[in-house]
Each structure stands twice: as C-alpha cells, then as structure tokens.
Amino acid sequence: MSSEPFGQAFAILRVVGDALDPDEITRVLSIRPTFACRKSETYSTGRSQNLVARTGTWLFDTSHVVASNDLSVHTWCVLLLLGLRETLESTDLDKAMRLHSLITQQGLSATLSLFWHGPARAPVPKEPKWLTKLLAPFSIAIETDFDRDDATAAKKIHAA
Helix, strand or coil, X not given: XXXXXXXXXXXXXXXXXXXXXXXXXXXXXXXXXXXXXXXXXXXXXXXXXXXXXXXXXXXXXXXHCCCCCCHHHHHHHHHHHHXXXXXXXXXXXXXXXXXXXXXXXXXXXXXXXXXXXXXXXXXXXXXXXXXXXXXXXXXXXXEEEEEECCCCCEEEEECC
8 A cells, every 4th residue: 555755645534423522532542633523513624614513523633643645654554543453462452442432422523635746657555455444443534535637536435
C-alpha cells in the first residue's frame, strides 16, 4: 500500500452517529480529534459560519500530524491510535474493543478513509484487503480514494 515519495496521502478516521458523544471517543482513543461536534451543535468550517450538525461527528486527520506522502505511514498512524499496531511488548486491543463497544451500543458508524493522489503514471497504491480484514471485527469500514493527475478518481467503500 506504499505510495511514491511524491503526491499527497493521508488517512481520516471518522466516527459518526446521532448518539455520538465526541468526548467519549476522545477518552477511548486518548487523542484530540481534528474535528468533533455533537448532533445539533453549531460549528464553523472557516468558510461557513453557524452550521448546525445533522449528526455527531468525531474525526482524526493524519495530514496534520504525519509528515509523509507515504500512505502506509498514515495507515500505521491510525492503527497505532487504535492500539492495533504491535508495539515492542504486544498489541493492545483495548482501545479498538472499547471503540467497537461504543459503535455497537450507540448505533454509530466508523470509517477509515485512505486518500492518495499522485502525478500522471505514478503507481497507484493497491487496495488494502488485509486492512479490511483487520478492521472488520471492530466495525470499522474502509473507504479508498486513489487517483492520479491522468485518471478519474477510483473510489471504493468496503463495509465493516
């Protein structure tokens, strides 16, 4: 899933749902989100002011913390956040299991979106089937958006 050292790559972990309490997700994952709001809360995007959230949203965007255009580095960042990346001692499934509990108990939806854009003729990353298998037990879907300057976007969504 590695991308060339040019272009742009990032990953976004997004949890959404009407019953979502963003503070709960922040506590479980132990990281501040890039953006979070509860359903019906007012928020601003920079371009638009006083928008009302249609649903609760918590998202973490790796483009703000990972200084690489290699998609695999962004992917490993999210896996580390979820406790699914092996450390020197072991893999800590506690975070992913607690997130899965919230997702199922509160009817939430979680998606890991992988984005890659490269120049014409750059090799496009392969579809991460291993990642889909890894995240499916935790009810986290995978969405990919891989494209090049010379191609139309190739978007795929894999259900959890």
